[in-house]
Amino acid sequence: MAIHALTMLARWDDRTLTSAEIAESLSSNPVLVRRILGNLRDADLVWSTEGRGGGWSLVRRPREITLLDAYAAVEQGPVLSRHPHSPNESCEVGRHMRGVLETEFLDAERAMEQRLAATTIADLVQQVLIAERSRGTA
Amino acid sequence: MAIHALTMLARWDDRTLTSAEIAESLSSNPVLVRRILGNLRDADLVWSTEGRGGGWSLVRRPREITLLDAYAAVEQGPVLSRHPHSPNESCEVGRHMRGVLETEFLDAERAMEQRLAATTIADLVQQVLIAERSRGTA
DNA sequence: AGAAACCGTAACTACGATCGTTGCAGTTTC
């Protein structure tokens, strides 16, 4: 959803887009868009101008923004579910499970993040344009 | 959490464990354990016997059960959050975003799953035993 | 036979995260 917004900003990077315009494409509402883009702004991915005629634009070029950047800015909790509470310390397995699992899970999450970092917003724009062109000729 | 249970079954694979014993180590309760192990049973990872003296045991050897097996049996929804509802089809970007994102996300999830498939329950038992030994000498 | 110790499952509550809306304050432009 953050990626959708970034892709739109990259597709029309000659002008700024308003929250309402982006919300329109997401079939959502402007406040939600501002919330998400607010996170992206804190991560220095986008930029906003207030007042009439204001809106959002990218800070870096689309080629320099990866899906991981967007993901890291928005997502907070870990992907793989940990224990809701500490296991029993008096059990031989329970004592060490937390640490062992943490290592494995972090590794797995790293693997996913590396894959996300391999794709940029520019790549997505490219794919959208290609799909759009083939739609026109269909 | 499913992995914790599998590791316990592997650690004491000379006998069956009851839901209550596993719940004890998880600081949880037997019903929750049965729910999770029920999924693992549907995935042919564990086996249960009813009645007095019954309990759970592994179907395959610990070396032949990967973290991905456990993950796939328990987790259902996708890890990466998709759009809650369809985007606007009348927008050039919205039209194709779903398909493009789906590909990227599936690839990323595959990367994570491959990492999970690289570790087996036997590996975890090994790590727990090592940690337990070093605890004894500390 | 009957009690005890198991699993299997459904129903219900509690909790937290996400989504969505409304409302209002601040800022810039026309």
Add this chain to the structure above:
DNA sequence: GAAACTGCAACGATCGTAGTTACGGTTTCT
């Protein structure tokens, strides 16, 4: 001064997960 924006807080709806209780079925032990 009105209009068009962002920024932000508060609130309610919804949903998935965790946890509990309750009850029924199955096997073993005495």
